[in-house]
Amino acid sequence: xxxxxxxxxxxxxxxxxxxxxxxxxxxxxxxxxxxxxxxxxxxxxxxxxxxxxxxxxxxxxxxxxxxxxxxxxxxxxxxxxxxxxxxxxxxxxxxxxxxxxxxxxxxxxxxxxxxxxxxxxxxxxxxxxxxxxxxxxxxxxxxxxxxxxxxxxxxxxxxxxxxxxxx
Numbered sequence: 789x790x791x792x793x794x795x796x797x798x799x800x801x802x803x804x805x806x807x808x809x810x811x812x813x814x815x816x817x818x819x820x821x822x823x824x825x826x827x828x829x830x831x832x833x834x835x836x837x838x839x840x841x842x843x844x845x846x847x848x849x850x851x852x853x854x855x856x857x858x859x860x861x862x863x864x865x866x867x868x869x870x871x872x873x874x875x876x877x878x879x880x881x882x883x884x885x886x887x888x889x890x891x892x893x894x895x896x897x898x899x900x901x902x903x904x905x906x907x908x909x910x911x912x913x914x915x916x917x918x919x920x921x922x923x924x925x926x927x928x929x930x931x932x933x934x935x936x937x938x939x940x941x942x943x944x945x946x947x948x949x950x951x952x953x954x955x
Contacts, residue, residue: 793939793943818945819853819881819893821878821893823894824848842886842887870911876925879915892948897911898938910930912928912941928944
């Protein structure tokens with residue numbers, strides 16, 4: 789049985805990410821939809837986070853995605869808010885609207901409603917904007933209730949950037 793994620797697990801992930809970013813003198817910005825700022829919260833729970841955490845944007849609505857981080861309305865219309873294309877645009881947008889070196893974005897369906905056959909509850913799209921205009925995306929399908937899906941999203945977002953920094 790997989791160990792359930794708890795606040796201590798998330799704090800350890802954030803601390804590991806903080807150490808990596810500080811070693812390289814880099815900063816992070818986040819663009820969050822389904823997590824509502826939870827990634828930023830986990831990061832800023834750490835004392836001294838202003839050294840490596842630049843900003844977080846909660847872009848929950850489609851309008852916020854457009855107005856705050858420059859996601860094109862046509863991208864949202866064509867692919868849907870929960871898509872790798874929108875996650876990529878969110879990650880690059882938050883990077884462009886900040887002084888950070890790395891951007892993380894998440895957009896998903898945490899439930900309990902809102903899912904569809906093509907995008908069921910638990911579908912989350914991730915974007916990571918890296919130096920030199922590198923963009924990477926992934927889609928995951930998480931199980932559980934709203935809290936479990938959001939918690940897994942935070943962990944996956946942080947782990948994803950850790951893996952990419954470590955390359």
